[in-house]
Amino acid sequence: xxxxxxxxxxxxxxxxxxxxxxxxxxxxxxxxxxxxxxxxxxxxxxxxxxxxxxxxxxxxxxxxxxxxxxxxxxxxxxxxxxxxxxxxxxxxxxxxxxxxxxxxxxxxxxxxxxxxxxxxx
Amino acid sequence: xxxxxxxxxxxxxxxxxxxxxxxxxxxxxxxxxxxxxxxxxxxxxxxxxxxxxxxxxxxxxxxxxxxxxxxxxxxxxxxxxxxxxxxxxxxxxxxxxxxxxxxxxxxxxxxxxxxxxxxxxxxxxxxxxxxxxxxxxxxxxxxxxxxxxxxxxxxxxxxxxxxxxxxxxxxxxxxxxxxxxxxxxxxxxxxxxxxxxxxxxxxxxxxxxxxxxxxxxxxxxxxxxxxxxxxxxxxxxxxxxxxxxxxxxxxxxxxxxxxxxxxxxxxxxxxxxxxxxxxxxxxxxxxxxxxxxxxxxxxxxxxxxxxxxxxxxxxxxxxxxxxxxxxxxxxxxxxxxxxxxxxxxxxxxxxxxxxxxxxxxxxxxxxxxxxxxxxxxxxxxxxxxxxxxxxxxxxxxxxxxxxxxxxxxxxxxxxxxxxxxxxxxxxxxxxxxxxxxxxxxxxxxxxxxxxxxxxxxxxxxxxxxxxxxxxxxxxxxxxxxxxxxxxxxxxxxxxxxxxxxxxxxxxxxxxxxxxxxxxxxxxxxxxxxxxxxxxxxxxxxxxxxxxxxxxxxxxxxxxxxxxxxxxxxxxxxxxxxxxxxxxxxxxxxxxxxxxxxxxxxxxxxxxxxxxxxxxxxxxxxxxxxxxxxxxxxxxxxxxxxxxxxxxxxxxxxxxxxxxxxxxxxxxxxxxxxxxxxxxxxxxxxxxxxxxxxxxxxxxxxxxxxxxxxxxxxxxxxxxxxxxxxxxxxxxxxxxxxxxxxxxxxxxxxxxxxxxxxxxxxxxxxxxxxxxxxxxxxxxxxxxxxxxxxxxxxxxxxxxxxxxxxxxxxxxxxxxxxxxxxxxxxxxxxxxxxxxxxxxx
Ligand code: SRM
Ligand SMILES: Cc1cc2nc3c(=O)[nH]c(=O)nc-3n(C[C@H](O)[C@H](O)[C@H](O)COP(=O)(O)OP(=O)(O)OC[C@H]3O[C@@H](n4cnc5c(N)ncnc54)[C@H](O)[C@@H]3O)c2cc1C
Ligand code: SF4
Ligand code: FES
Numbered sequence: 028x029x030x031x032x033x034x035x036x037x038x039x040x041x042x043x044x045x046x047x048x049x050x051x052x053x054x055x056x057x058x059x060x061x062x063x064x065x066x067x068x069x070x071x072x073x074x075x076x077x078x079x080x081x082x083x084x085x086x087x088x089x090x091x092x093x094x095x096x097x098x099x100x101x102x103x104x105x106x107x108x109x110x111x112x113x114x115x116x117x118x119x120x121x122x123x124x125x126x127x128x129x130x131x132x133x134x135x136x137x138x139x140x141x142x143x144x145x146x147x148x
Numbered sequence: 149x150x151x152x153x154x155x156x157x158x159x160x161x162x163x164x165x166x167x168x169x170x171x172x173x174x175x176x177x178x179x180x181x182x183x184x185x186x187x188x189x190x191x192x193x194x195x196x197x198x199x200x201x202x203x204x205x206x207x208x209x210x211x212x213x214x215x216x217x218x219x220x221x222x223x224x225x226x227x228x229x230x231x232x233x234x235x236x237x238x239x240x241x242x243x244x245x246x247x248x249x250x251x252x253x254x255x256x257x258x259x260x261x262x263x264x265x266x267x268x269x270x271x272x273x274x275x276x277x278x279x280x281x282x283x284x285x286x287x288x289x290x291x292x293x294x295x296x297x298x299x300x301x302x303x304x305x306x307x308x309x310x311x312x313x314x315x316x317x318x319x320x321x322x323x324x325x326x327x328x329x330x331x332x333x334x335x336x337x338x339x340x341x342x343x344x345x346x347x348x349x350x351x352x353x354x355x356x357x358x359x360x361x362x363x364x365x366x367x368x369x370x371x372x373x374x375x376x377x378x379x380x381x382x383x384x385x386x387x388x389x390x391x392x393x394x395x396x397x398x399x400x401x402x403x404x405x406x407x408x409x410x411x412x413x414x415x416x417x418x419x420x421x422x423x424x425x426x427x428x429x430x431x432x433x434x435x436x437x438x439x440x441x442x443x444x445x446x447x448x449x450x451x452x453x454x455x456x457x458x459x460x461x462x463x464x465x466x467x468x469x470x471x472x473x474x475x476x477x478x479x480x481x482x483x484x485x486x487x488x489x490x491x492x493x494x495x496x497x498x499x500x501x502x503x504x505x506x507x508x509x510x511x512x513x514x515x516x517x518x519x520x521x522x523x524x525x526x527x528x529x530x531x532x533x534x535x536x537x538x539x540x541x542x543x544x545x546x547x548x549x550x551x552x553x554x555x556x557x558x559x560x561x562x563x564x565x566x567x568x569x570x571x572x573x574x575x576x577x578x579x580x581x582x583x584x585x586x587x588x589x590x591x592x593x594x595x596x597x598x599x600x601x602x603x604x605x606x607x608x609x610x611x612x613x614x615x616x617x618x619x620x621x622x623x624x625x626x627x628x629x630x631x632x633x634x635x636x637x638x639x640x641x642x643x644x645x646x647x648x649x650x651x652x653x654x655x656x657x658x659x660x661x662x663x664x665x666x667x668x669x670x671x672x673x674x675x676x677x678x679x680x681x682x683x684x685x686x687x688x689x690x691x692x693x694x695x696x697x698x699x700x701x702x703x704x705x706x707x708x709x710x711x712x713x714x715x716x717x718x719x720x721x722x723x724x725x726x727x728x729x730x731x732x733x734x735x736x737x738x739x740x741x742x743x744x745x746x747x748x749x750x751x752x753x754x755x756x757x758x759x760x761x762x763x764x765x766x767x768x769x770x771x772x773x774x775x776x777x778x779x780x781x782x783x784x785x786x787x788x789x790x791x792x793x794x795x796x797x798x799x800x801x802x803x804x805x806x807x808x809x810x811x812x813x814x815x816x817x818x819x820x821x822x823x824x825x826x827x828x829x830x831x832x833x834x835x836x837x838x839x840x841x842x843x844x845x846x847x848x849x850x851x852x853x854x855x856x857x858x859x860x861x862x863x864x865x866x867x868x869x870x871x872x873x874x875x876x877x878x879x880x881x882x883x884x885x886x887x888x889x890x891x892x893x894x895x896x897x898x899x900x901x902x903x904x905x906x907x908x909x910x911x912x913x914x915x916x917x918x919x920x921x922x923x924x925x926x927x928x929x930x931x932x933x934x935x936x937x938x939x940x941x942x943x944x945x946x947x948x949x950x951x952x953x954x955x956x957x958x959x960x961x962x963x964x965x966x967x968x969x970x971x972x973x974x975x976x977x978x979x980x981x982x983x984x985x986x987x988x
Contacts, residue, residue, distance in 0.1 A: 087980030
C-alpha cells in the first residue's frame with residue numbers, strides 16, 4: 028500500500044499529522060496511521076489538540092474528523108456527522124450513550140507540529 | 149369472501165366512516181360502495197365559507213377522499229340512492245343500478261330548511277349547503293354586479309350559518325341584510341345580552357340586521373327581488389339566501405319503512421342501529437335515541453362507533469356529544485357551550501357585560517355555584533377552550549373571578565384545573581389524560597408531536613392553543629432558545645445578525661451567547677449568515693459551522709462516501725447533458741439513480757473524488773444542485789402547454805425561471821417548489837413549500853405544502869396573478885419565511901404555527917400590512933445578484949480544495965474502510981461492521 032505514511036511497523040511510534048495551524052479552529056482532520064488505523068485530530072477554540080479514533084462506533088464509518096466541534100457544560104465534544112452522537116474529546120466517551128466510547132490517541136505538539144500515537148497497553 | 153358495505157351519502161361523516169373502516173379492516177374483509185349524490189368526493193363542509201376566498205374547490209378537498217388508490221372502495225359520484233329494499237338487501241340508485249349489501253349505512257346529512265314563504269322558489273333564491281350552492285350564488289352575485297353599483301343580498305335566518313352566509317355575501321362584494329325571526333341573532337346559542345352585543349359588532353361589519361321580524365313574501369321586480377318583511381319593511385335585493393335551519397334527510401329511510409324520530413331523523417339506538425338488521429344511520433340524518441346533532445364532531449363519533457362494530461363485530465356506542473360552538477369567519481368572536489340558556493333547574497347565571505370593551509361573558513352554574521353548566525362569550529372567546537371542557541365539572545374558582553378581566557383568571561382558566569377525562573379536542577375525542585400521557589409516556593415534546601400521536605388538533609384546529617398550554621403545564625418547556633449556547637430564538641438571532649452586521653460565528657457567540665457552540669447552533673447560525681450573504685459557506689471559519697452535508701457540498705452516505713446531485717432546473721435536460729452525466733458516472737464508477745426531485749443522483753464518491761467530479765460537471769455546463777443544503781432544492785415541473793394538450797401556461801419555463809432565481813438561497817429548512825401547467829397538477833405543486841398552478845388567466849400560488857413525515861396540502865395565497873406578481877409574491881414569501889421561521893422548520897409547520905395563520909400571512913405578503921415588503925424584495929434581489937455556483941468557487945480556491953482529502957497526512961491515500969459490492973449491475977456500499985465500539 029502506497030499511502031505516503033511511513034510504515035515503521037511500530038504501532039507505538041509517533042505519526043506526524045500536520046502543522047497545528049492546518050487543523051481548522053474548532054474543527055478536525057483525519058490522519059492515517061501505520062497499520063491502517065485512523066485518528067481524528069481536533070483543535071478546540073482554546074487551541075487544545077485532541078485525538079480520537081476516526082471511526083464512528085455507531086456506524087463503523089471513518090467520519091468523526093468531519094463532525095462539528097462544540098461544548099456542553101464545558102465538556103468539549105465532537106458530534107458524529109452521521110447521526111450526531113457526541114463524544115468527549117478528552118476521553119472518547121459518548122455523551123449520549125454512556126456505554127459507548129471511542130478510543131483516544133496520545134497527542135504530542137512539537138514546534139507547531141502535531142504527532143499522534145496509539146495509547147500504550 | 150368479502151362482504152359489501154354500502155354507504156349512502158359521501159359527506160363528512162360518510163367519509164369518516166369509510167376511513168375508519170379502512171383503517172381497522174386490515175384484512176380487507178369489507179368491499180365498500182359509496183353512493184354519493186354530489187358530483188365530487190367528500191369535502192370540508194365545515195369550511196365551506198372559506199370557498200369564497202379562492203373559489204377553488206380543491207382547497208376544501210378532504211385528504212384521500214377520492215380513494216383513487218384503494219381497490220376496496222368504490223365511489224359512485226353523482227348517483228344518489230333512490231330506494232332501499234331491506235328484505236332483499238338491495239339499494240337502487242337514480243341511474244337504475246341495483247346494489248346488494250351486507251351492511252347499509254345511511255349518512256345522508258341534512259337539507260337546508262326553506263320556509264314556505266311565497267316566492268321562495270323564484271330565480272335568485274338560494275340555499276347554503278354545498279359547493280354547487282355557493283357557485284350558483286357566486287354566479288348570481290356577479291351578474292348582479294355587472295354594470296351597476298353595489299348589489300345587495302338578503303339572508304333569511306340569523307343563526308350560525310346565516311351569519312356565515314352574510315359574511316360570504318359581503319366577501320362577494322354584496323351588501324348583506326340578515327333577517328331573523330327571533331329577537332336576537334344566534335338565538336339557539338346565545339342569550340339576549342350576548343345577542344345585543346353581537347348585533348352591534350355585526351353591524352360594524354357592514355351587515356344590516358333585522359331581528360324580531362319574519363320574511364312574509366318575496367316578489368320579483370324587474371331583474372331584482374323585493375322581500376316584504378313582517379314589520380312592513382320592503383328590502384330590495386339581487387338575491388336571497390335561505391338559512392333558516394336544517395332538516396335531516398330521512399326521506400329514503402321513511403320510504404323503506406325505517407322508524408323516524410318524533411322531530412325527524414332516522415331513529416337509531418346508541419349503537420346507531422335502526423330497527424332493521426344491518427342498517428345503520430349516522431351523522432346529521434340520524435336521531436340517536438331521538439336527538440339529532442347539527443355538528444360534525446358528534447357525526448364523527450357515530451361513524452367511529454359504527455366502523456368499530458363492522459370491523460370488530462362487538463357493540464360500540466355513540467358516547468354523546470359536545471355541542472359547544474364557536475362562530476368562525478365573521479370577524480366577531482362568539483362562542484357558546486353547554487347549557488347556555490340556563491335551562492337546568494336552579495341554574496344561576498353570572499354575567500359580566502362590558503359595553504366599553506365590547507365583551508359579554510356569561511357563565512351558567514349549578515344552584516350551589518360550584519359546577520359549570522354552560523356559558524356564552526361574545527367579543528372575546530379566549531377562554532372558550534378551557535371553559536367548554538369544564539362543563540359538568542367543579543369550577544376552579546369563583547365564577548365572577550373567572551370572568552373578571554383582571555381577576556385570578558386573567559390569562560384564562562388554568563389547564564391544571566381540568567380533570568383527566570375532560571375532552572380537549574372534541575373533533576377527535578381526545579381527553580386531557582390522553583394528551584398528558586402522550587407527553588409523559590410517549591415523549592411528545594411539541595404541538596406537532598401531539599398532533600401526530602394523538603390526532604388532537606387535526607380537525608377544526610380550535611384546540612391547538614390548549615395543546616400548547618398542556619405542554620407547558622406538563623413541564624415541557626417549549627423554549628424558543630436555539631440551544632444551550634444561545635437564549636435567543638432563531639428569528640431573534642436573524643434580526644441580531646441582520647441589524648448588527650456581525651459576520652462570524654465567533655463574534656456572535658462572544659457577544660450574544662456563551663460557551664463555544666454545538667451541532668445545533670453552529671449550522672443554524674451558518675444558515676443565517678449564508679441567507680444574509682456573508683460569502684461562500686466554506687470561507688474561513690464558516691467551514692466548521694456547516695452541518696455534515698454542507699461541509700463538503702455533498703450528501704454523506706452511511707459509509708462516509710458522498711452523493712453528487714447537479715442542478716437540472718425544472719427537470720429539463722438536453723441529451724448532451726444526460727450523456728455527460730452518464731460518462732462522468734461511468735468514469736468514477738458512481739451508482740446512479742433518478743431522484744424524486746426530477747434529477748439524477750450519483751452515489752459513492754469519496755471525499756477526494758468530489759472536486760474532480762465537480763470539475764467534469766462544471767465543464768459540461770452543470771452547477772451544484774444544493775441537494776445537501778437547507779436551501780432551495782428543486783422546482784419540479786410538468787411539461788405544460790408546450791407539449792401537453794391540456795396545458796394553459798409554460799410551466800417548464802416558469803419552473804426553470806424560479807429555480808434559477810432562488811438557487812443557492814439558504815433557508816431555515818429546505819425549500820421545494822413545483823409548477824404545474826394546469827389544474828391536473830402533474831407536478832404536485834400543492835405538496836411543495838411553494839407551488840404554482842397555471843390557470844387560464846395566469847397563475848395560482850400555493851404555499852406551505854409538505855410531503856415527508858407530516859404531509860400537508862399547501863394553501864392558496866393568491867389566484868390568477870401574472871408572472872411578475874407571482875415572482876414578487878414568492879420573493880416576499882420566501883424572505884419572510886427565512887426571517888421568521890424556527891431552525892429546521894419547514895414552511896408548513898411555520899404557517900401552522902403562525903399567529904393568525906394564512907390570513908396573517910396574506911396580509912403581510914399580499915397587502916404589506918407590516919410595511920416590510922420592499923425590504924424583503926430588496927433582500928431577494930441582493931441574493932439573486934450575488935449568486936455564484938458553490939462547487940465552482942471551491943474549484944478555484946486552493947485552500948478550500950485542500951480540505952477535500954481523506955487524510956491530512958496522506959492526501960493521496962484512499963480511505964481503507966470504504967469498499968463496494970455489486971447489486972443490480974451497479975456498485976453499492978459494503979455494510980460496515982462496528983469495529984471500535986467498546987461498551988464498558
Ligand atoms: C435522493 C432522494 C431520494 C431519491 O432517491 O429519490 C432523497 C434523499 C434524501 N432525502 Fe429526501 N430525497 C429525495 C426526495 C424527497 C422528497 C420528494 C420530493 O422532493 O419531491 C421528499 C418529500 C417531499 C418534501 O420534502 O416535502 C423528501 C423528504 C425528505 C425528508 C423529510 C422532510 C420533511 O419535511 O418531513 C428528509 C429529512 C430532512 O430533510 O430533515 C429528507 C432527507 C433526505 C437526505 C438528504 C438525508 C440526508 O441528509 O442525507 C437523503 C440524501 C440522500 C443522498 O445521500 O443523496 N428527505 N425527500 C430525493 C432527492 C430529490 C432531489 O433531487 O433533490
Ligand atoms: C356553511 C356551513 C358551516 C358549518 N360549520 C360548522 C362548524 O363550524 N362546526 C360543525 O361542527 N359543523 C358545522 N357545519 C355542519 C357540518 O358541515 C355537518 O354537521 C356535517 O357536514 C354533517 O355531515 P354528514 O355527513 O352527516 O352530512 P353532509 O355533510 O350534509 O353529507 C351528506 C351527503 O349525503 C348526500 N346524500 C343525501 N341523500 C343522498 C342519497 N339518497 N344518495 C346519495 N347521497 C345522498 C348529500 O348530497 C351530501 O353530500 C356547517 C355546515 C355548513 C353548511
Ligand atoms: S399538469 Fe396539466 S399541463 Fe401539466 S402535464 Fe399535467 S395535464 Fe399537462
Ligand atoms: S377541537 Fe377541533 S381539532 Fe381539536
